[in-house]
Amino acid sequence: MDVERxxxxxxxxxxxxxxxxxxxxxxxxxxxxxxxxxIRREFGGIIAVDVDHFEVQEGSITALIGPNGAGKTTFxxxxxxxxxxxxxxWTFQGKDMSKVASHRTAALGMVRxxxxxKSLTKLSVIENMRLGATDQKGEKWWNGLFSxxxxxxxxxxxxxxxxxxxxxxxxxxxxxxxxxxxxxQRKLLEMARALMTNPTLxxxxxxxxxxxxxxxxxxxxxxxxxRDQGMTVLFVEHDMDMVHDVSDWVIVMAEGRIIAxxxxxxxxxxxxxIDAYLGTRQGQSLLEGE
Amino acid sequence: xxxxxxxxxxxxxxIGINAVYFAIxxxxxxxxxxxxxxxxxxxxxFMACGAxxxxxxxxxxxxxxxxxxxxxxxFSVVLGLLMGIPTLRLRADYLAIVTxxxxxxxxxxxxxxxFKTYFGGSDGINGFSSxxxxxxxxxxxxxxxxxxxxxxxxxGRELWVLIVGWLIVAVFGFVxxxxxxxxxxxxxxxxxxxxxxxxxLGKNVYSYKMQSLILGGVIGTVSGMIFAxxxxxxxxxxxxxxxxxxxxxxxxxxxVAKVSGSIVGSMMFxxxxxxxxxxxxxxxxxPVSIGNVTIMKSTQVGQLNFILIGITLILLxxxxxxxxxxxxxxxxxxxx
Numbered sequence: 001m002d003v004e005r006x007x008x009x010x011x012x013x014x015x016x017x018x019x020x021x022x023x024x025x026x027x028x029x030x031x032x033x034x035x036x037x038x039i040r041r042e043f044g045g046i047i048a049v050d051v052d053h054f055e056v057q058e059g060s061i062t063a064l065i066g067p068n069g070a071g072k073t074t075f076x077x078x079x080x081x082x083x084x085x086x087x088x089x090w091t092f093q094g095k096d097m098s099k100v101a102s103h104r105t106a107a108l109g110m111v112r113x114x115x116x117x118k119s120l121t122k123l124s125v126i127e128n129m130r131l132g133a134t135d136q137k138g139e140k141w142w143n144g145l146f147s148x149x150x151x152x153x154x155x156x157x158x159x160x161x162x163x164x165x166x167x168x169x170x171x172x173x174x175x176x177x178x179x180x181x182x183x184x185q186r187k188l189l190e191m192a193r194a195l196m197t198n199p200t201l202x203x204x205x206x207x208x209x210x211x212x213x214x215x216x217x218x219x220x221x222x223x224x225x226x227r228d229q230g231m232t233v234l235f236v237e238h239d240m241d242m243v244h245d246v247s248d249w250v251i252v253m254a255e256g257r258i259i260a261x262x263x264x265x266x267x268x269x270x271x272x273x274i275d276a277y278l279g280t281r282q283g284q285s286l287l288e289g290e
Numbered sequence: 291x292x293x294x295x296x297x298x299x300x301x302x303x304x305i306g307i308n309a310v311y312f313a314i315x316x317x318x319x320x321x322x323x324x325x326x327x328x329x330x331x332x333x334x335x336f337m338a339c340g341a342x343x344x345x346x347x348x349x350x351x352x353x354x355x356x357x358x359x360x361x362x363x364x365f366s367v368v369l370g371l372l373m374g375i376p377t378l379r380l381r382a383d384y385l386a387i388v389t390x391x392x393x394x395x396x397x398x399x400x401x402x403x404x405f406k407t408y409f410g411g412s413d414g415i416n417g418f419s420s421x422x423x424x425x426x427x428x429x430x431x432x433x434x435x436x437x438x439x440x441x442x443x444x445x446g447r448e449l450w451v452l453i454v455g456w457l458i459v460a461v462f463g464f465v466x467x468x469x470x471x472x473x474x475x476x477x478x479x480x481x482x483x484x485x486x487x488x489x490x491l492g493k494n495v496y497s498y499k500m501q502s503l504i505l506g507g508v509i510g511t512v513s514g515m516i517f518a519x520x521x522x523x524x525x526x527x528x529x530x531x532x533x534x535x536x537x538x539x540x541x542x543x544x545x546v547a548k549v550s551g552s553i554v555g556s557m558m559f560x561x562x563x564x565x566x567x568x569x570x571x572x573x574x575x576x577p578v579s580i581g582n583v584t585i586m587k588s589t590q591v592g593q594l595n596f597i598l599i600g601i602t603l604i605l606l607x608x609x610x611x612x613x614x615x616x617x618x619x620x621x622x623x624x625x626x
């Protein structure tokens with residue numbers, strides 16, 4: 001059962017740009033937005049991440065897959081500054097990120113979400129959203145008392161937040177506490193909140209974990225929507241159907257290394273990947289309709 | 291049983307100077323603990339900064355009393371930085387350990403014989419507040435006169451401190467309220483919920499936590515100043531651990547993360563405390579006994595009062611964890 005998918009202009013472009021990329025670990029992309037070299041992270045004697053070269057094509061949706069303990073989330077943390085590697089360097093839009101503090105990455109256009117959702121439960125949904133906006137004048141304590149200084153900006157932020165909430169079909173929950181949301185809604189909120197930073201690269205850590213099938217479909221649509229709006233998406237995922245469905249490019253990690261790269265179809269055919277890292281049963285569902 | 295006396299003292303406790311300096315200190319603690327989630331167990335240390343800032347103007351520096359205000363604030367900013375720099379990058383519990391230790395270190399240093407020339411040792415410092423009281427006289431509140439009507443009768447000296455104190459409560463209450471409604475306050479509340487999420491959205495969490503610690507500390511400093519001005523003296527042992535924990539009790543009683551909670555919580559704490567104390571004292575005027583067994587003597591009233599306060603707090607935590615003014619909805623999602 002092969003789902004006939006029609007690809008939009010942006011998606012076709014993204015796929016075309018990746019057509020001639022070599023199908024090998026650490027492949028060079030024509031237009032990388034994020035690159036990493038010789039990243040190594042050790043926990044005691046265990047080498048969690050050991051990546052020689054890694055590139056993410058701008059304007060594409062790239063999936064990072066691999067079995068549990070492959071080092072995907074650790075790699076994510078390293079790239080976003082939430083953890084420090086023992087060695088290595090990485091750049092975002094050509095800028096060296098090794099010395100950039102984790103809270104500065106968002107202002108540069110790189111935003112991430114978390115595997116375990118971090119919705120701020122005792123803040124309302126709209127307050128969660130407003131928090132996402134960067135460069136807020138009212139976030140300086142000396143401005144806090146003078147609402148005239150930040151009121152205008154706050155209104156713009158609220159408008160933007162309402163737009164996003166409408167797009168994510170969460171507008172009816174606007175004034176609820178985030179703690180009252182279901183697990184799936186929290187995922188949506190976290191994604192929408194990340195978009196408040198106006199990112200160019202969105203990094204999603206397991207966006208589908210704990211989300212029911214109906215919501216998965218709409219989450220897929222939202223992720224495609226990000227790319228179609230010109231953002232680059234890098235995500236970690238275990239759900240192979242979703243990876244196959246959404247991504248333009250797949251990078252496979254195992255034991256801290258990148259072992260394969262390619263389009264979802266390439267990866268689905270890569271018997272080494274399937275046998276060694278995904279197990280044969282999951283391979284079948286990927287190969288459906290072949 | 292003299293009910294008039296009990297009523298009069300309780301009402302005075304309710305709005306008296308103890309409630310005032312507790313309210314200010316609780317407001318500061320609320321910024322740190324209630325809004326930002328920083329476990330500051332050393333509010334007494336910040337209060338000591340204020341008190342000694344005032345006291346040292348007369349005792350050591352020999353400068354005008356009014357310099358004591360910026361001096362005390364300077365002390366507390368330095369203290370906040372000293373506490374915060376090593377600990378705010380770590381998990382919250384480390385701050386708790388460091389703050390409680392710092393407050394104790396301050397108390398032990400200022401009462402030590404070695405530094406008696408600076409801080410006056412265990413005798414503390416007296417005689418620095420005359421310019422403050424002179425200002426009261428200038429405003430027409432004569433410190434020797436009696437003002438008010440039953441049950442609110444105060445001497446001019448008490449009244450002047452009360453007026454200044456409640457004005458400061460109002461100002462800080464307003465400032466904290468406005469700040470917490472601002473985007474700045476939103477970042478603090480978000481930090482309380484989840485630091486990493488806030489960091490991923492591009493906020494410098496470390497800097498915000500430092501700002502919160504210092505703002506709360508400076509408010510606590512002003513509370514220490516009011517305390518010192520009311521007593522007219524600075525005693526090192528007034529700034530011990532139990533002071534911090536009583537303030538924390540008052541804060542929880544009123545409800546955390548609410549401005550009204552810090553203020554009314556402090557009033558209720560002292561209203562209740564004074565009522566129990568006076569009531570039990572009346573009861574135990576003659577030793578209470580059943581047959582030949584003495585149950586309570588008047589000297590045991592103090593201890594029993596603290597036991598009852600403890601029980602009240604336990605009951606409050608069980609049946610109304612959000613305090614008097616806390617938001618039940620906010621407390622309901624505690625992830626427990």
